[in-house]
Amino acid sequence: MHKNYLLTPGPTPLPPEVLSSLAEPIIHHRTPQFQAILKEVGEGLKYVFQTKNDVFIFASSGTGAMEAAVVNLLSPGDTALTVEGGKFGERWSEICQAYGINTEIIKVEWGKAVKASEIERYLKNNPKIKAVFTTLCETSTGVTNDIEAIGKVVKNTSAVLVVDAISGLGAIPLFTDAWSVDVCVSGSQKGLMLPPGLAFISVSEKAWQKIKEAKSPKYYFDLNKAKKAWEKTDTPFTPAISLIIALRESLKMMQKDGLENIFMRHKQMAEATRQAMRALGLELFAPEAASDVVTAVKVPPGIDGEKLVKIMRDTYNVTIAGGQSELKGKIFRIAHMGYIEEFDIMVCIACLEKVLAKLGYKFNLGSGLKAAEEVFLKED
């Protein structure tokens, strides 16, 4: 028997409603039938993004929408500020540099959040900065940045605030309009409980002003084209039809559940995971700014981190993530995002305990499970 549990920070598991919608016969995209779906998901996305502005959909991974943000907002030679606190923050710098943008970089120690005051200082020192590129949840380190505080700092300047909310949107609080986020970017395979292949981007009025002036070359990710098509409930190029139909299902579920409940569930799962790790004597990688979407845990001395993840996955069919880039083998990451609930977390902790015990790590068997249980019981 072979039962799989997926607790990776993207892709996240898919609800049965989403899976069965993926198996429906395909329809043509330039039909009233599909237009009705586009209209519905457009409204649903506004709810999840908490914005009154349009949210555009690309057939691409989340990185495509990140590139869209850079090339639509800026021209070669413009100055941008990026925050690098992990692999995904670095991606902002890489994209900016690929397009000839002068990139000022705030390097944040991996495992720490950026301080809004630091961004404020940079913006004061360099009024040329046209856009600030940040990350809601830095998946590589398990850190959540304080976007609300950053929004307060950026909104009083001429710069726009761009947030990579690929991990985190629809899982933890992000109020695009209320927090003055000008461009919010996300992807399908995280909080939205879909397969990868769709990217989303919301655009504020302040951002549209920048877009009008921006001269970076672009075609597939051109937001002007997307906007023009969207006005006719269309997309400039063939959309990923089946994924958009599945999106309708997941948005329906999320709207029925309500963002407040969704945020609460993620918070509870994260807290249970953190308490379980502490009870097992494990150290969190980002204790001060731990994200509620993914928990990064230091691999204890004497244990082979890559082997731990591999045995959990290949022997027991419980898939968590290892560390990326400089954190390879040094941390493991448990996602509690999207279509994951408390009993998935219990399964994950049970499997982790089992493999840690087999690898010779010393701890009280069951202590992690009990700690998690206490959180779930108390907060129910």
Added chain:
Amino acid sequence: MHKNYLLTPGPTPLPPEVLSSLAEPIIHHRTPQFQAILKEVGEGLKYVFQTKNDVFIFASSGTGAMEAAVVNLLSPGDTALTVEGGKFGERWSEICQAYGINTEIIKVEWGKAVKASEIERYLKNNPKIKAVFTTLCETSTGVTNDIEAIGKVVKNTSAVLVVDAISGLGAIPLFTDAWSVDVCVSGSQKGLMLPPGLAFISVSEKAWQKIKEAKSPKYYFDLNKAKKAWEKTDTPFTPAISLIIALRESLKMMQKDGLENIFMRHKQMAEATRQAMRALGLELFAPEAASDVVTAVKVPPGIDGEKLVKIMRDTYNVTIAGGQSELKGKIFRIAHMGYIEEFDIMVCIACLEKVLAKLGYKFNLGSGLKAAEEVFLKED
């Protein structure tokens, strides 16, 4: 009762094997399990492309891979030659111009194929041309270009030949290596019988030489990144996992069927469709270069073309395509590509006859069906 028939040139209908694979639980992409799938589809794509070179996969619509061809091969200020014989040929020019490429354009009358000798003349007159951008099947007009002849012309120059085979790959003959196609671009929602959302691109050694020198800005569609990842059976960004798993199914079916049979089936369906149209007294839009993947038919005088397509779709659930851009309302297009077979064509002709009769068009009822039947009977 409501039974749908889809005969549009993308998306095309999906086989049940593909649909059910889409409904399987998602797996993580950085696992041996998914790597085995990537490896398998890599080989399958080489077969369908008829190439020994690697075929890279993007999460995007086909246009994304078109953009990849332009930005990876050329630098701003370089000169390219494009062939515009319809909407998709024009797209090559648009992309080139968006990236500051000097674009020489061969304008071909819509409904006609480009002459290889014309391309030869341009290449002789302007040795600066670094790349020739063409279209296998111009979906907007139903024309197939003679890529084999064009390949013979381009291969003796320093220019590379790029073919948009989004419509046509895996449906009609295209021998990437044997025909000296340097870069072949395709998409998932046509001959490959998948939902839209995947794009493919093959790259010859001659093309890699150009790619090394090319300085256009790029990130998401950077082929150097794709190559580096592919060497480790990986993709630079999260792949469209579920679509790639479905791709494995469709490639399996295509390999089992064999390209020769697939090409024969498309040829037969196309011929049956053309004969049916003639029997109905209708005129083909591209009689001299009619494509075997989609047949474009002139709307007869006195009939409202948009209404015809709309009634077939909204009243009888048979979806064909109308005309695009300047051909709107003037033609209709019947696809015979991918998971469409002879009896789908019979259904389509039956529905077309019915609606034409209702709209007052004069013809012998059943004559189209009979003409198609004769082709299918003879060529079986």
